[in-house]
Amino acid sequence: MPIDPARATAAAPRTDRLAWDHKDVILYHLGIGAGVPATDPGELRYVLESRLHVLPSFATVAGGSMAMAGGLATPGIDVDLSAVLHGGQTVTLHRPLPVTSAPGTTRTSRVAAVYDKGKAAVIALRADVADDDGPLWSSVSDIYVKGEGGFGGDRGPSAARLDVPATPPDATADRAIRPDQALLYRLSGDWNPLHADPDFAKVAGFDRPILHGLCSYGIVLKAVVDTLLDGDVTRVRSYTTRFTGVVFPGETLRIRMWHGTPGTERGPGRIQVTATAVERDDAPVLADTVVTVAEPI
Structure with a gap:
């Protein structure tokens, strides 16, 4: 066996x-879609060495x-x-x-x-x-x-399964996935041909290469940090998710966020998140997703 x-x-x-070093951090951030718009001060924190901070999901690469x-x-x-x-x-x-x-x-x-x-x-x-x-x-x-x-x-x-809250999300963010996003993201170290080679993807059961799950993981955390944490990456204490579906380059991720979800332990701060593929009728991509932060939201 x-x-x-x-x-x-x-x-x-x-x-x-x-x-x-800073080049690896910048490459990772570009690989998860940072730097758009290129002159936005909030985006420059991810791609300009003189202002650089590190998104915690960089730990995966x-x-x-x-x-x-x-x-x-x-x-x-x-x-x-x-x-x-x-x-x-x-x-x-x-x-x-x-x-x-x-x-x-x-x-x-x-x-x-x-x-x-x-x-x-x-x-x-x-x-x-x-x-x-x-x-x-x-x-x-x-x-x-x-x-x-x-x-x-x-x-x-x-595994614990989290029900999607019945209340409207506190924030929603859409993130467009570039057609070449997987080709750029793989330069941070994930060379699995599933994300680049159409023939290999077909062997694995997909009609075309899929985006790395950890690329979606980074995109979602960045959206949470930018939307609910005022861009402060140092507030993140932990980040967990379950990958429930694939993303294809060229699609759009819709990221919904709830903070202090009723019926859960709030701890130092808790954000529940879902991510879906807009073009496929909101097909689930990430579920059971929680970001804990250093202080209450």
Whole structure:
């Protein structure tokens, strides 16, 4: 069997050095659609080195190689990339991300669990990043592998599902996806041909390349920061989502936001978000999406 859960979860954690600078941060921000309009002061904070701040979702690509890619190379895991989809992502910030990494920045990643979902397996990858001053962020990536379930393993915890609030959203933002968005975003380190090669996309069951899930993830967080947090990236404490559908380059994302959702724990601040594809009758793209922030909204 391509996945050996016992071997994968018992494998020693993988530690590697991470390095990035302002060019990597700017490229990532451009890859998620920043810089439009080009003279907007709010956009220049994402693309001009003299004003630069770092969107927390940059953690998913920092260093130019993803923990997800390293996790799929763990002993006990041998899967076909055409069967792999990103199921969910969580990033927890321990402090604001620097524009340039410190020399001692390291990432420790491991396979935390492998779950048997019947027709598929879900690989939970955990990564922790720190520098000489202490922890920077932690992340968990849930990787869905079609056709690899049915091995009699643990189904795993039932993921919490969030009902869409019955009240109108506190804010709505539409974000147009450029036709070449996936080609630009992949330069930040996700080279999966599913997002660029039409022939590979057809093998995976799509009539054309799809946008990276983590690109949508970044686009949505930027919309939340710009719309509800006055552009202050340092207020974000954590960001979690479940990927429920694909986005095709050239489409439009509609992002709806509710803050302090009734019936939930408000904590230091909580924003519930949905994202849908406008041109496909608001087909769901992200669900069970929550951004927690440092102070009440």
